[in-house]
Amino acid sequence: MPEPVDLMLQIEAANGGGQRILDASLDLGKPEYISRVPAVGGICEPIWLRAEGRLRAEYRARVAIDRPDVDLSSLGEVPLHRLPAEAVPYLNESRYCPSNKFHAFVDRRFGELEGGAKVARMRDWIESRFTYVSGSSDAETGALDSFVERRGVCRDYAHVMIALARAAHIPARMASVYALGVKPMDFHAVAEVYLDGDWYMADATGMTRPTQCARICAGRDAADIAFLTAYREIQLVEQEVRVEAYEGK
Amino acid sequence: MPEPVDLMLQIEAANGGGQRILDASLDLGKPEYISRVPAVGGICEPIWLRAEGRLRAEYRARVAIDRPDVDLSSLGEVPLHRLPAEAVPYLNESRYCPSNKFHAFVDRRFGELEGGAKVARMRDWIESRFTYVSGSSDAETGALDSFVERRGVCRDYAHVMIALARAAHIPARMASVYALGVKPMDFHAVAEVYLDGDWYMADATGMTRPTQCARICAGRDAADIAFLTAYREIQLVEQEVRVEAYEGK
Amino acid sequence: MPEPVDLMLQIEAANGGGQRILDASLDLGKPEYISRVPAVGGICEPIWLRAEGRLRAEYRARVAIDRPDVDLSSLGEVPLHRLPAEAVPYLNESRYCPSNKFHAFVDRRFGELEGGAKVARMRDWIESRFTYVSGSSDAETGALDSFVERRGVCRDYAHVMIALARAAHIPARMASVYALGVKPMDFHAVAEVYLDGDWYMADATGMTRPTQCARICAGRDAADIAFLTAYREIQLVEQEVRVEAYEGK
């Protein structure tokens, strides 16, 4: 960063929502300032900082995952008028998920199912028809493109999953997670659907189970959950993500 | 509605945020159920209902507008790390406002300005270059299209305004309003920008002043603020909006 | 037309290519000028005219259809390097048919078939999954949208058919036709694929057979075959298309 830059980091695992932080450390060196902003909805706390030159951010944490490995098919749909306020915006179209276009397809293909069973079938449909191809998408790629191209990376799988769920009037959002089993190891993204009064993960790539994911943050789609947002051009020198299973408690 | 349909209405003027409801009535007939959901961020309370056959919704209110008619140019920019949590998501790209594409244009055209002065110049730029053409856009039209086409209706003006503001790292959202002076009379939409610790209206169509607008609700863009969302196909028979100035208090 | 306007008309049935004009008349009144341009590839002759005020164009023709009602499945694929020059551009992406995005889907869904059998299966696939909905598309709607939305009018069916064929490396173009059996009666559009050394119609709407279509012109997609192109804003007062079967010869 040749000049001072404002940065927003979303790299800390959230505490709560089916997971507990056992211990954590975050080393950001000495930027000009650091401030935390508790996110709306309370999922995570983005970190703002302003830095210049070279910044090294290192975050380490042990996270206990308490969420059950629920069978999606067993979950019921919440009637629209019973949705809590915080779930309602996740019915709407978003940057990468123009879900209204998928109504006819969803009605026809998954119309006879409901709630979790519908979501599970959608998840399987995507997994069986899409191919995971590193580098096949970029910041412009949306659910429409991915649905047609039948390929993508985790964000694209999640976008299609979200678009299909919303087209069925089931609130759906996108979570960035640290996950076991992702190859190559990197930040991972999964869809989350609102069923039976809570948010449940649905990973259409099939690479992870909810019990293997530590949620960092969630938002409407990839536009909300970047691990790093720089408010001026910067150069990312290196990035490494390591996730390991931890024995004991 | 030949079959029962879930509907979400966002037609009530909000109480607070520079305006007060003096008196109001809402007549929805006898739908199957009605429920209110206080929106996240507290701007408005969408109404859920389920109805069949013919539904007639009539809302009447007197609203006192207290917000000052501030000169946008006088308002300062809030440093990014001082933004409150609720303003942060409005920096992100949304369904109709892929703001990241506008960085170079905004830097070049408005780069020497800051905060409210920058927003005011953007507002004027749009007003002087765009033509208001009824029927020139539809549910697919986004800020990218409108920016190129140089025309649209209020939603399109607002989308471009929002995209430019966000490209300058100023939080911007879209409000649906009842406004004096809109021709033809209809629901109106304006951009709102976060400056000096509050949200300020910026109507790039030039048709209204903040003092003439009663806010209904606000969201990231048109995807969030529809006055009527039907979760099944319906037919809209008739719609009428009337806004009148009210003398006295 | 309050001011003089240049117009291009493509409304005359072509002579040749499986059809013969028995007799025809074209009445354009007295525009400022009229000129014909034999189109590249020789399919049709667009008419240029310049007119002001009110223009009434009336075209009548009897056309004998000689093309056989071939079973697409019986037709073979032309090896790419044997394609005639005039067919090659129809392998490329065009305004409404970004065919490269469909490669994975086409490989997976139709990969085991070849040539005409592949096209026939694609045609059936579209017909069985799409719904014809008048007014569901506009001048912005492309094959990507239609593929996801699973609905459209004749142009949209043709765009998807063309996109799929090109994704399988089979040249495909779009023809505007006068066709028996189209409801409501109007200009109709069908895809044409290049197989076994000639162009064959493939109507994914299932509304017409090749023996019921009189070709007007052909091009890469809807961008090339408009029946009327006005090079300034005009008002279309009325348009009527009537197609009747003609007994005898």
Place this chain on the structure above:
Amino acid sequence: MPEPVDLMLQIEAANGGGQRILDASLDLGKPEYISRVPAVGGICEPIWLRAEGRLRAEYRARVAIDRPDVDLSSLGEVPLHRLPAEAVPYLNESRYCPSNKFHAFVDRRFGELEGGAKVARMRDWIESRFTYVSGSSDAETGALDSFVERRGVCRDYAHVMIALARAAHIPARMASVYALGVKPMDFHAVAEVYLDGDWYMADATGMTRPTQCARICAGRDAADIAFLTAYREIQLVEQEVRVEAYEGK
């Protein structure tokens, strides 16, 4: 190429159209077959070949450029109805140039000019407002994106130039060229506009003059003029373009 692949090469400089091939050699090794297809319109002859394993293609040529370095501003517009058949399709929208969206902008910004003077002003407008950024676009990027983003590489400059010209009802196409002065050296692309009865180059990047360009082929936009089209996935190992000025004749 692990398996046999059909390839289309467009790398030979055209003979005619303001340039003459003095001598040329093309070495393609021993592919399964090679065939030439004289392109429609006669601009170039694409080469089809089928190869497997590793293919090395080397083309060398000396080309004498005879076209004059005309001042675009001096060229007149051809009335629409006088356009030759081959120029007409270049008025239409194409894959990357949805020109109809630019009507209002073009009318407002360049409306008082005509013909070559209008094109020259458009060319200058683009050059002064856009930034050449290697890697800033990809196969999805169209004129709409580039117009908003105000940046791109030669193909993007050309797409915007073409879209603006067509929006002014001036036929415009895209030529791939070998050009002196391009940094880094590579295949180059320029717009060509039809004025005064011929095609004239307009390079909005400002990097080349018509007298420094040897045309390879031309088409509606980048979709038509790829130097290499592979009809199956291949790996491009290396590509080198060298263009040098040649003294004498």
